Amino acid sequence: MSTSTTPRPSRRQLLRTAGGLAIGLPLLNACTGGGQSAQNAGADPTDASGPITVNWWDHFRPLTELFEKKLFVEYHGKHDNVTVKRRQLDPADLGQALQLARRSKQLPDVHSTAGLSGSVAALVTNGWFHPIGDFVDLGNSPMKDYLYDGIHRFDGKVYTFPVFSGRWHDSTTWVNSALAKQASLDPEQSPATWDEYRATVRTLDQKTPDSVHGLLLPMKDTDYLGGKLTAFAQMAGAPGQTDWKTGEIAVASEPFIQAMEFLLALKADGVLHPASSSLGPRDARARWAAGEAALFPWGPWFIGGLMVEESPAVKRGISAWQIPAPSTQRGTVYVAPAPGSFFVSDQAKNPKVAADVLFQMTTADFAAQLATRMDQPPILLDSVDKADVHPAYKKNVSFFQQDVRIGPVPEVRNGGVAKALAEMRDVHPSPGEIVQAVLTGSTKDYKAALQQYADKATKERKRAIDAAKKKGAEVSEDDWVFGNWQPGQDYTQASYK
Amino acid sequence: MTVTTEAPVRQKAPAPAPKRRTVWRRMRDDWWIYLFLLPTVVGYGLYTVYPLVASWWYAFLDWPGFADVGTFIGFANFELLWADDLFWNSFRNSLVFLAIAVPLRVGLALLLAIVLNRRSTPFRGLFRTLLFLPVVTTGAIVGVVFTLILDAGGPVNLALVKSALVDSPVDFLGSSGMSLYSVIGVWVWKWLGITLIYWLAALQTIPNELYEAARIDGAGNWKEFRYVTLPLLLPFLVVITLIDMVGALNVFDLVMTLTGGGPAFSSEVVEVYIYRTAFGATVPQLGYASAAAVLFGLLTMALAIAQALGIRAARRAMA
Structure with a gap:
């Protein structure tokens, strides 16, 4: 039998020691820079000793190599x-x-906001992000001209900056050049008008083998369809879903009706891939790459996505067509200023390091590398000219410079608008859902459906404004009126003053 | 002669009535039983009871998904829901799904089970395996594969067009008139195998002597089925139908991959509606989505009670 000679601590001693450690450790931690009190913008953010891991979530598949290997x-x-x-x-x-991660306190340090389609302002209000302006000097970076109140800056604090240009739409028609040549068409020649576009698609449909169809128009994703309707309506003269001169919801206006008729005409021509109604855009891209259709309208990331998953389709030959207009008098696609692409989470363990990693994306060099991935064009658009990119990508960016203008954004002028937007509930059926219903034959009276949407959306906006006012926000319907907005021109930062 | 000496039998005193043990005492004496139960109780509590109770509470909150917490708003979510056409559309779709898919799955599986239970059926084992294979395949994968199979250029349409049954391909998933029924068809195909197994197990509880007796009495196949098999399977029918009904209310993966609830909400069932409201909305509405789940739960509970009462009334009438 052995007897331990080591004196055992009494229960009281044990409790005292544990209590001391419980109080002392956080204090020690604060002294050694574990907390945020030691942070300042001038010091190297990675001075802290020990390994630091920055967790990063995003949805940019074509940028995988650029991010992870460069x-x-x-x-x-x-x-x-x-x-x-x-x-x-x-x-x-x-x-x-x-x-889900936010509620379980498992957010990554840096993330993009895809899938959170609500206003960034609502996320900022609810404390999702850490401001980065104190950690990195964006005022002296090429980004300084692209930062907007209500989009990147809130209450004087910068939370994000744009990595990608906002000057794009997702209705460029991507052409299988080999099939176009087979149909004796010049793949580089964009049909300018809707009538010419229809005639060209018919030619492609007829002069290619039976297994090849003229156009793929995936109908499973209603956001995709809503984008097509709005872009075509804007080419027909609509300012967008909101008429900035009056602040009214313009979805039932004549340009939207014309755009719907154009989409219906394409269907009536019998040129659509028969599986269009059950496909989403990504499935449709795979079908297009497999040579099942000659044309497919989608965004500027099209070639970048193909390079990752279906690169032979790029080598086979691809061209871009400018978005067509109803007549030779072309309209303009209006978009919001480029939003922030990445944010530092408020749950970030090392927000300063996370901000510093983000800051590496503000350089012209990074913009040039970004361009070579052929995803969304970089915010520094000039870099596309110098970058080694596919000619169709370059051509598409030049189309954007001709066709796309920056429109007004109510929450830039009045931060209170964001509070009303956070109160707003979705109205159904949305324009995209109406297009889906019309193209799949569920609804015929699209004029009534669009009018109904406009009425319901107007009512919902009023309700949201009242709800926001009750919570102290200063907002009114006039915030959606921009009397100085000029069609065909950019609504610049100066225009808000 | 054998003499047996037996111990004198003592008159046993009546055993004292066992003392009723308190719950605490029982737990102390049989602690190991509770120890073994603990993982199940904790798991069930965390992943079934807690979410259930929490969703009831959330249903009374105005809770945009971006916010950490919601604000109590009483029955406002339920009032909105009551007036929401899309909720009732999805509710109707769920009921249609239930009403068509369950009898189809239960009936078809029974027929197959009867055929595959016969000793004379060739390749019984092979057929049983083949029919069971979709059950162990992930629902989302089945959905993706069937989008290709039911595609306009897919094998089903190819067969229909080539055999001149239709002039042009049928838009199984992209037509609002067909989408829900196509999903039902795929769901029945996917889960048929498991119901088949239930029926096979049930059929094997019927003693062969009964069939032999029926045959001696001159019963043919139909009479055997009508007067021997069917009456003895009835108790199983209730259980199997209940299991399949629960399954028919869990079709999220298939609907999302096959149709996404579209086109024009034509195949949107309540689960997809809840998901869309909770995660797909511009401003996610967690309270509202929870209210939809609660209301749907209450309504299906009411239907189940009505069904149970109906069955009881029918049994009494038959007795």
Whole structure:
């Protein structure tokens, strides 16, 4: 039998020691820079000793290589204690994952906001993000001209900056050049008008083998269809879903009716791929790449996506067609200023390091590298000219410069608008859902459906404004009226003053 | 002669009535039973009871998904829901799904089980395996594969057009008149195998002597089925139908991958509606989505009670 000679601490001693540790550790932690009190913009953000992991979630699949093999590796090369761990998710999954992660306090340090389609202002109000303006000097970066109140800056604090240009739409027609040549068409020649477009698609449909169809118009994703309706309506003269001169919801206006008739005409021509009604855009891209259709309208990221998943389709030959207009007098596609692409989460363990990693994306060099991935065009659009990109990508960006203008954004002028937007509930059926119903034969009276949407959306906006006012927001319907907005011109930062 | 000496039998005193043990005492004496139960109780509590109770509470909150917490608004979510056409559309779709898919799955599986239970059926084992394979395949994968199979250029349409049954391909998933029924068809195909197994197990409880007796009495196949098999399967029918009904209310993966609830909400069932409201909206409405789940739960509960009462009344009438 052995007897231990080590004196055992009494229960009281044990409790006293544990209590001392419980109080002392956080204090020690604060002294050694574990908390945020030691942070300041001038010091190297990675001075803290010990390994730092920046968790990063985004939805930019074509940028996988750029991020994981270049940006993060280079950053690690400069700061060997910092490792960036990236997770790429599909946009809808990302939105869901972020909502769940936030509630369980597992948000990554940096994330994009795809899938969280609400206003960024609402997210800022609810404390989702950490401001980055104190950590990095955006005022002296090429980004300084692209920062807007209500989009990137809230209450004087900068939360994000645009990495991608806002000057784009997702209705460029991408052409299988080989099939166009087979139909004796010049793949580089965009049909200018809707009538010419229809005639060209018919030619492609007829002069290619029976297994090839003229156009793929995926109808499963209603946001995609809503984008087509709005872009075509804008080419027919609509300012967008809101008429900025009057502030009214313009979805039932004549240009929208014309756009709907154009889409219906394409269907009536019998040129659509028969599976269009059950496909989403990503499935449709795979079908287009397989040579089942000659044309497919989608966004500027099209070639970048193909390069990742279906690169032979690019090598086979691809061209871009400018968005057609009802007549030779072309309208303009209006878009909001480029939003912030990435945010530092308020749950970030090292917000300063996270902000510093983000800051590496503000350089002209990064913009040039971004352009080569042929995703959304970079915010510094000039870099596309110098970058080694596919000629069709370059051509498409030049189309955007001709066709796309920056429109007004109510929450830039009045931050209170964001509070009303946060109160707003979705109205159904939305324009995209109406297009889907019309093209799949569920509804015939699209004029009534669009009018009904406009009425319901107007009513809902009024209700949301009243709800926001009750919570102290200063907002009114006049916030959606921009008397100085001029069609065909950019609504610049100066225009808000 | 054998003499047996037996111990004198003592008159046993009546055993004292066992003392009723308190719950605390029982737990102390049989602690190991509760220890073994603990993982199940904790798991069930965390992943079934807590979400259930929480969703009831959330249903009374105005809770945009971006916010950390919601604000109590009483019955406002239920009032909005009551006036929401799309909720009732999805509710109707769920009921249609239930009303068509469950009898189809239960009936078809029974027929197949009877055929596959016969010793004379060739390749019984192979057919049972083939029919069971879709059950162990992930729902989302089945959905993706069937989008290709039911596609305008897919094998089903190819067969229909080539055999001149239709002039042009049928838009199984992209037509508002067909989408829900196509999903029902795929769901029945996917889950048929498991119901088949239930029926096979049930059929094997019927003693062969009964069939032999029926045959001696001159019963043919139909009479055997009508007067022997069917009456003895009735208790199983109630259980199998209940299991399949629960399954028919869990079709999220298939609907999302096949149609996404469209086109024009034609195949949107309540689960998809809840998901869309909770995660797909511009401003996610967690309270509203929870209210939809609660209301749907209450309504299906009412239907189940009505069904149970109906069955009881029918049994009494038959007795």
